[in-house]
Amino acid sequence: MDRLCPGVFKRMFRVNRDTFHNILDRILPHFPSQDEQKAINSSGAPIELQTILAVTLCWLAGASFLDLCFAQGISCSTFYHPKGVLWPILEALDAACDIGFPFDDACALEALSCGFWEHSSSILDSCVLQSMDLVYLYSTTI
Numbered sequence: 001m002d003r004l005c006p007g008v009f010k011r012m013f014r015v016n017r018d019t020f021h022n023i024l025d026r027i028l029p030h031f032p033s034q035d036e037q038k039a040i041n042s043s044g045a046p047i048e049l050q051t052i053l054a055v056t057l058c059w060l061a062g063a064s065f066l067d068l069c070f071a072q073g074i075s076c077s078t079f080y081h082p083k084g085v086l087w088p089i090l091e092a093l094d095a096a097c098d099i100g101f102p103f104d105d106a107c108a109l110e111a112l113s114c115g116f117w118e119h120s121s122s123i124l125d126s127c128v129l130q131s132m133d134l135v136y137l138y139s140t141t142i
Contacts, residue, residue: 001054013057024053027092032083047074047085055079056089
């Protein structure tokens with residue numbers, strides 16, 4: 001990772017190097033400690049947090065978990081395991097980063113929806129958040 005040029009780094013992880021390290025620092029206190037002896041017995045060494053974050057960000061950006069596991073020498077069964085790669089990182093990200101999304105405020109959701117509708121020339125109706133390839137829809141039946 002350290003040898004990647006800035007443009008390739010950002011394309012792979014969808015964040016620049018400084019943001020990647022900022023995320024790493026923020027999730028560290030929220031990441032569960034690994035059973036190092038079990039990891040050593042299983043694969044020879046624990047997977048570094050930097051690698052786990054990199055693999056997860058690549059996967060969120062659309063990479064295949066099979067390719068990522070092969071490239072990093074991670075068991076495919078470890079990727080989706082509750083104590084493996086994906087879920088601990090997502091839980092740490094959730095604990096470390098508050099996006100401030102107003103899930104329980106119908107008026108705020110409606111205002112966001114109107115803003116997306118206007119910005120998209122009336123194409124994104126009932127949309128409240130667009131991130132990467134995902135569109136989160138707002139339903140008035142909340």
